[in-house]
Amino acid sequence: MTALLSVQNVTVRFGGLVAVDGASFDVERGTILGLIGPNGAGKTTLFNAINGVYSRHAGSILFDGARISGLRPYEVARRGVARAHQVVRPLNDLSVIANATVGAAFGREDLSLGAARKVAEETLASLGLADKAELLANKLNIAQKKRLELARALAARPRLLLADEVLAGLNPQEVTDMLRVFRDLRTQGVTVVMIEHLMHAVMNVCDRVVVLDYGRKIAEGSPQEVTNDPKVIAAYLGDPKLAEGMSS
Amino acid sequence: MIRYRVPFLPLVVALLAALAAVPILTNNPSLREELFLVFMLVTLASSINIIMGYTGYVSFGHIVFFGLGGYFAFYLMQVQGWHFLAALVAAAIPSAAIAALIGFPILRLRGAYFALATVGINEAMRVVFNNWDLFGGAVGMFFNFSVYSQYGGARAAGELAYYTMTVVAIATIATSYAIKRSKFGLALMTIREDQDVAMIVGIRPSRPKIAAYVISAVFPAMAGATFFFKNGIIEPGHAFELLRSIESLVMVVLGGIGTVAGPIVGAAAYEWLRGFLITNPALANFQLFLAGLLLLITVLFVSSGLVGWLRDRFPAVRSYIP
Numbered sequence: 163m164t165a166l167l168s169v170q171n172v173t174v175r176f177g178g179l180v181a182v183d184g185a186s187f188d189v190e191r192g193t194i195l196g197l198i199g200p201n202g203a204g205k206t207t208l209f210n211a212i213n214g215v216y217s218r219h220a221g222s223i224l225f226d227g228a229r230i231s232g233l234r235p236y237e238v239a240r241r242g243v244a245r246a247h248q249v250v251r252p253l254n255d256l257s258v259i260a261n262a263t264v265g266a267a268f269g270r271e272d273l274s275l276g277a278a279r280k281v282a283e284e285t286l287a288s289l290g291l292a293d294k295a296e297l298l299a300n301k302l303n304i305a306q307k308k309r310l311e312l313a314r315a316l317a318a319r320p321r322l323l324l325a326d327e328v329l330a331g332l333n334p335q336e337v338t339d340m341l342r343v344f345r346d347l348r349t350q351g352v353t354v355v356m357i358e359h360l361m362h363a364v365m366n367v368c369d370r371v372v373v374l375d376y377g378r379k380i381a382e383g384s385p386q387e388v389t390n391d392p393k394v395i396a397a398y399l400g401d402p403k404l405a406e407g408m409s410s
Numbered sequence: 411m412i413r414y415r416v417p418f419l420p421l422v423v424a425l426l427a428a429l430a431a432v433p434i435l436t437n438n439p440s441l442r443e444e445l446f447l448v449f450m451l452v453t454l455a456s457s458i459n460i461i462m463g464y465t466g467y468v469s470f471g472h473i474v475f476f477g478l479g480g481y482f483a484f485y486l487m488q489v490q491g492w493h494f495l496a497a498l499v500a501a502a503i504p505s506a507a508i509a510a511l512i513g514f515p516i517l518r519l520r521g522a523y524f525a526l527a528t529v530g531i532n533e534a535m536r537v538v539f540n541n542w543d544l545f546g547g548a549v550g551m552f553f554n555f556s557v558y559s560q561y562g563g564a565r566a567a568g569e570l571a572y573y574t575m576t577v578v579a580i581a582t583i584a585t586s587y588a589i590k591r592s593k594f595g596l597a598l599m600t601i602r603e604d605q606d607v608a609m610i611v612g613i614r615p616s617r618p619k620i621a622a623y624v625i626s627a628v629f630p631a632m633a634g635a636t637f638f639f640k641n642g643i644i645e646p647g648h649a650f651e652l653l654r655s656i657e658s659l660v661m662v663v664l665g666g667i668g669t670v671a672g673p674i675v676g677a678a679a680y681e682w683l684r685g686f687l688i689t690n691p692a693l694a695n696f697q698l699f700l701a702g703l704l705l706l707i708t709v710l711f712v713s714s715g716l717v718g719w720l721r722d723r724f725p726a727v728r729s730y731i732p
Contacts, residue, residue, distance in 0.1 A: 213610060239612035253603035255668070264600050267593055268612035275593045296725070318611065 164227045166191045166353045172221035174211050181207040183377035194354040196368035204377040205357045209324050213245050214238040242270040244320035248327040250307040252299035259295040262286050262317045269318030285317040325356040329363050341367050418732055419587050423580055430576040446572050448681050449579035453633040455661040455673035456582045461626040463668035466602030470525040471532030477649030478505045479631025480638035481545055488551050498635040505631035506624045513623035536650035550645025571640035582629040587670045598622050660705045666717030670732040675716055
């Protein structure tokens with residue numbers, strides 16, 4: 163069986179700046195891939211290339227064996243790719259339940275409003291936002307907004323979830339809860355690519371890890387392999403002692 | 411998105427229908443004239459609300475569709491001898507087509523650029539009709555008195571116009587309500603909040619935007635057809651009057667942008683206030699000044715408008731007033 167997502171030699175340029183430089187990797191079905199690297203390494207840019215926000219890139223991106231490079235974001239979404247942003251983007255003047263319903267109604271399944279609302283309610287409940295359903299999204303605090311961002315993505319019942327630092331800014335208990343959500347997703351067969359700076363989370367849930375630095379892939383492997391890779395330690399973790407402390 | 415506790419639409423329709431019957435039953439022509447105007451303003455404000463309130467595109471020159479509908483219907487009645495109701499329906503079609511045609515390029519613009527483009531289109535249309543002899547040029551067109559005779563005289567024609575405007579207003583409100591509760595409406599509101607997010611969740615923005623613009627053009631076109639039928643005369647300055655456009659925006663903001671009830675309340679309140687000011691000798695000259703002041707106060711302190719303020723202040727109201 164082919165990989166669900168295959169990134170092949172993808173390069174994204176902004177004028178003279180090469181943000182992603184010939185990156186290649188595969189994501190197998192039902193696995194969680196961690197995408198890590200220092201700030202400015204091109205992780206979010208790569209997400210933007212995958213879901214069509216930067217549709218002009220060199221190289222190919224295959225989803226489920228079909229080329230999705232050059233498709234518009236709504237076409238990528240309808241194939242079953244959902245995205246949770248690093249900087250949360252709630253639909254402020256809509257209720258929490260409406261935000262989640264938007265995710266369910268327009269994606270791959272193209273549900274009716276009633277059916278979408280049911281899915282949205284279930285999704286909110288699974289993320290502990292059920293009691294906030296009728297509030298306006300802008301009334302939530304930041305941790306709740308992060309959960310809402312994920313709820314909108316999950317309500318689409320995606321085949322591939324692009325999660326961009328959804329754990330940042332959460333307290334340890336919330337991180338533990340969120341990691342359970344990701345493990346549940348994997349059990350349900352959802353494939354996840356997560357950008358994450360929180361190393362213990364990456365070590366905990368990721369099946370494989372890809373490391374970017376200055377837009378290039380510098381390492382790929384299991385979390386243990388990657389964190390022991392001298393190149394990664396040099397580029398990302400900097401201090402080898404710190405890396406040892408984290409991998410234990 | 412909200413399950414309403416009262417049947418809002420039947421309630422509003424019944425209320426408006428009952429209100430519309432009052433001047434007929436009491437044989438009060440001046441009240442009929444006032445209500446005709448209120449229903450027209452409700453139509454204009456509710457239509458603008460679909461593109462401005464739900465979709466987030468401020469259509470400053472929206473009165474262009476009122477003028478176009480008026481001109482097309484007038485031409486069909488005066489020159490081609492069509493019945494008013496046939497002309498009304500027929501006039502809505504080219505108006506909608508023009509909305510689709512201009513909507514396609516200008517709905518790509520965001521924010522102030524879209525607003526300015528709509529003003530430009532309204533001004534351009536006025537110049538076009540000013541110079542188009544088919545539609546009477548700068549002088550415009552006026553009915554022969556014989557036109558009204560097929561409806562049983564000017565008075566009966568006036569009543570027909572009144573009933574028609576009532577139906578158009580109710581149809582506008584019903585459409586506005588249906589959109590707000592539909593998946594299409596949810597797409598519009600998602601676009602309003604964040605067009606990039608809309609695309610990422612799977613919405614192709616151009617189609618719903620153009621559809622919303624076309625729908626918001628149809629009802630003003632019908633209102634224009636009705637207004638100028640009753641008026642008996644149409645000329646470019648009156649058909650494409652930017653001030654009326656701006657006044658309808660004020661009504662939407664005053665009543666509550668993005669709500670179904672807001673434009674109704676806003677239009678009624680604005681017209682009531684204007685009636686009060688105009689008939690008051692001390693304030694008559696300050697009518698527009700006070701309207702501007704009111705807009706300023708609304709935007710600064712109650713930016714969600716009367717209905718929006720109620721909904722924000724008392725969340726329980728949300729399940730009663732959409």
